[in-house]
Amino acid sequence: MTSSFSxxxxxxxxxxxxxxxxxTDLRKVFRRGARTGGRFSARRQVAALDGVSFTVQRxxxxxxLGQNGSGKSTLVRVLSTLLLPDGGSASVFGHDVxxxxxxxxxLVNRVSVEASFFKRMSASENLSYAARFHGLTxxxxxxxIPDILQRVGFPRDRRSEPMENLSRGMxxxxxxxxxxxxxxxxxxxxxxxxxxxxxxxxEVQAFIREMRATHDATILLCTHDLAEAEVLADRVGVLxxxxxxxxxxxxxxxxxxxxxxxxxxxxxxxxxxxxxETDPDDDxxxxx
Amino acid sequence: xxxxATTGAVRQRLxxxxxxxxxxxxxxxxxxxxxxxxxxxxxxxxxxxxxxxxTLTIVFIARGIEATGGTIDVxxxxxxxxxxxxxxxxxxxxxxxxxxxxxxxxxxxxxxxTFMAPLSRPVHLFGxxxxxxxxxxxxxxxxxxxxxxxxxLSIPGADFAAALVVLAVASVSFVGLGIMTAVLPLISPEKxxxxxxxxxxxLLVVSGVYxxxxxxxxxxxxxxxxxxxxxxxxxxxxxxxxxxxLGAMGDExxxxxVIGLVAIPxxxxxxxxxxxxxxxxxxxxxxx
Numbered sequence: 001m002t003s004s005f006s007x008x009x010x011x012x013x014x015x016x017x018x019x020x021x022x023x024t025d026l027r028k029v030f031r032r033g034a035r036t037g038g039r040f041s042a043r044r045q046v047a048a049l050d051g052v053s054f055t056v057q058r059x060x061x062x063x064x065l066g067q068n069g070s071g072k073s074t075l076v077r078v079l080s081t082l083l084l085p086d087g088g089s090a091s092v093f094g095h096d097v098x099x100x101x102x103x104x105x106x107l108v109n110r111v112s113v114e115a116s117f118f119k120r121m122s123a124s125e126n127l128s129y130a131a132r133f134h135g136l137t138x139x140x141x142x143x144x145i146p147d148i149l150q151r152v153g154f155p156r157d158r159r160s161e162p163m164e165n166l167s168r169g170m171x172x173x174x175x176x177x178x179x180x181x182x183x184x185x186x187x188x189x190x191x192x193x194x195x196x197x198x199x200x201x202x203e204v205q206a207f208i209r210e211m212r213a214t215h216d217a218t219i220l221l222c223t224h225d226l227a228e229a230e231v232l233a234d235r236v237g238v239l240x241x242x243x244x245x246x247x248x249x250x251x252x253x254x255x256x257x258x259x260x261x262x263x264x265x266x267x268x269x270x271x272x273x274x275x276x277e278t279d280p281d282d283d284x285x286x287x288x
Numbered sequence: 289x290x291x292x293a294t295t296g297a298v299r300q301r302l303x304x305x306x307x308x309x310x311x312x313x314x315x316x317x318x319x320x321x322x323x324x325x326x327x328x329x330x331x332x333x334x335x336x337x338x339x340x341x342x343t344l345t346i347v348f349i350a351r352g353i354e355a356t357g358g359t360i361d362v363x364x365x366x367x368x369x370x371x372x373x374x375x376x377x378x379x380x381x382x383x384x385x386x387x388x389x390x391x392x393x394x395x396x397x398x399x400x401x402t403f404m405a406p407l408s409r410p411v412h413l414f415g416x417x418x419x420x421x422x423x424x425x426x427x428x429x430x431x432x433x434x435x436x437x438x439x440x441l442s443i444p445g446a447d448f449a450a451a452l453v454v455l456a457v458a459s460v461s462f463v464g465l466g467i468m469t470a471v472l473p474l475i476s477p478e479k480x481x482x483x484x485x486x487x488x489x490x491l492l493v494v495s496g497v498y499x500x501x502x503x504x505x506x507x508x509x510x511x512x513x514x515x516x517x518x519x520x521x522x523x524x525x526x527x528x529x530x531x532x533x534l535g536a537m538g539d540e541x542x543x544x545x546v547i548g549l550v551a552i553p554x555x556x557x558x559x560x561x562x563x564x565x566x567x568x569x570x571x572x573x574x575x576x
Contacts, residue, residue: 030569030570031569074570077400077570077573080400080404081403081404081567082400082403082404082567082572082573083567083568083570083572084564084567084568102406102408105404105405105406106406108404109404110400110401110404112400114397116396116397116398116400116401117396117397117398118320118323118324118396118398119396120324120327120328121320121323121324121327125320125323128316128319128323129316129317129319129320129323130316130401130405131316132312132313132315132316132317132319132320133313133316133317133402133405133406133407134309134313134405134406135308135309135310135312135313135406136312137312162327178401
């Protein structure tokens with residue numbers, strides 16, 4: 001619970017040497033009671049992140065691919081100061097997520113698989129209070145909220161309707177609008193299109209591309225959608241059981257594993273088929 | 289619309305976070321809760337009716353004693369019980385709203401977005417406290433007036449201004465205690481909210497809500513000394529029933545001020561500890 005009223009140095013165009021993300025040997029272990037034969041045995045340790053290291057340049061879009069339980073969401077939560085790592089370090093534009101959490105929170109926003117809104121409140125109301133949390137007054141958002149909602153294709157006549165009446169795709173558009181409204185320098189996308197119908201998925205992806213093209217936001221996209229990663233990202237990483245196996249351009253990944261497609265490269269990197277992911281360690285999903 | 293213009297302006301502000309931004313965030317917390325009251329207005333009315341029914345039941349006890357052969361000053365006893373019931377309802381609202389800081393947001397799925405917003409935790413919690421006081425005060429005044437009218441109680445010479453000042457000073461302590469209970473759902477997502485009622489129940493027993501503290505056993509009277517509700521009830525009863533002016537209430541105001549000065553930092557420290565625990569063990573989000 002740190003609070004700093006001092007200004008934080010933000011990256012400018014000339015600070016090309018400042019990494020948007022610098023993650024070194026990041027580790028996170030969860031301990032859970034394991035049930036065996038109807039009784040709880042010793043607590044079991046599961047490494048959600050096991051020595052993850054990578055860097056992301058400013059303005060870059062990096063996708064991290066992984067199955068459910070691979071550690072993607074844990075990574076996003078650590079980077080957004082919602083989880084404390086057990087070891088290693090991570091910094092956002094030079095600000096440590098542990099020691100300078102308040103500064104990091106001013107630079108980061110996130111769109112996750114769940115749209116996460118107060119369901120009885122309208123899109124405008126949800127965006128309005130989120131904007132206040134980021135220091136924007138009512139006067140400043142009077143025009144920008146309708147503008148951003150219009151930009152993401154949200155129907156004008158549904159702005160006052162409770163979120164619970166909206167489709168998943170519509171809610172996800174509002175989630176993107178919320179992220180955009182607060183102008184994150186680093187945008188963390190945690191399976192933003194999972195569960196959306198093909199049309200909504202295309203619309204959300206198009207908007208992500210546009211955000212990247214029109215802003216200098218750096219994007220970390222965590223997904224298990226291979227096609228989405230290939231379409232949106234400059235580089236693609238494979239996270240498997242908490243370990244980042246590889247991070248490179250798609251063409252380089254295909255070349256390295258002698259694969260024709262990213263899917264083949266993914267299988268070659270992890271050494272497993274999708275179907276094999278579930279059995280031996282299926283409770284990993286709880287942690288990631 | 290020019291997205292770059294919108295986000296560029298915000299980024300400039302991100303570089304210079306100030307107390308003003310924290311204040312805007314605090315207003316945002318109050319604003320969000322007002323939206324929720326508006327959206328759940330029929331439930332609010334239903335809960336108010338329930339509180340009125342509860343209060344009437346308690347105040348009727350005074351008439352019941354007389355009807356069963358007891359000899360008491362019914363008007364005075366009813367007024368005293370009414371004060372106890374109204375203050376108890378007020379305290380309950382503060383505890384409920386502050387406990388919801390975590391519990392409701394977890395249920396809605398918004399907790400991670402709130403906790404990763406660049407709003408310091410003390411300001412976030414003070415925002416919840418400010419709304420709780422505002423909402424609780426309006427409710428208390430309505431409840432008191434309604435019951436006064438219902439029982440046709442006569443309170444000549446009551447100093448309501450002095451009573452409100454005592455309540456305002458006591459509220460600082462109530463918010464401090466509420467912040468301590470707000471952390472409980474972070475530690476136990478399933479049972480944390482209910483644990484808050486235990487703290488509330490303990491205050492009910494020892495603080496002389498419906499009877500003088502003198503009737504309690506010695507060890508309970510010792511606990512009553514550190515309960516802010518004890519002094520709040522004494523002061524408010526003196527102001528309303530005896531018409532005692534504020535200047536004569538040093539015995540109540542000073543202990544309340546001292547307890548408040550201790551309760552707020554203690555509450556924040558307890559919450560900070562709980563938040564850290566939740567972030568270490570992945571309990572901020574139930575599945576996380």
